[in-house]
Amino acid sequence: MLSIGKSTLGMYETNKREPGHDMTSHIAAFFEVSVDWLTTGKEFAYAPMASTQEEIIIKDLVQRYNIDLTRDRTREKLEKIIQLVFEESTG
Numbered sequence: 001m002l003s004i005g006k007s008t009l010g011m012y013e014t015n016k017r018e019p020g021h022d023m024t025s026h027i028a029a030f031f032e033v034s035v036d037w038l039t040t041g042k043e044f045a046y047a048p049m050a051s052t053q054e055e056i057i058i059k060d061l062v063q064r065y066n067i068d069l070t071r072d073r074t075r076e077k078l079e080k081i082i083q084l085v086f087e088e089s090t091g
Contacts (some may be wrong), residue, residue: 002030021070039072 004012004023011017019027028038037043061067068074 002027 008017012019024035024038028035031038034043062069067078069078
């Protein structure tokens with residue numbers, strides 16, 4: 001269950017409020033879709049980061065540089081940087 005109040009859900013539906021990153025992740029998991037698909041309607045072609053070590057590195061960098069991943073533009077920039085690094089390392 002999502003545990004969202006009716007008024008909160010109504011605000012999401014009328015664009016008066018947006019869910020935070022944690023709630024977006026929770027909603028995506030509930031409907032068994034990716035956060036990318038939930039927020040954009042598209043799946044992005046990139047290798048999933050399954051390794052715990054990779055997740056730790058990303059979290060460390062986010063904390064070290066005080067990166068706000070709740071901002072769409074910040075996430076888009078970070079994704080582009082990761083894609084560049086991925087392309088450089090594979091080709």
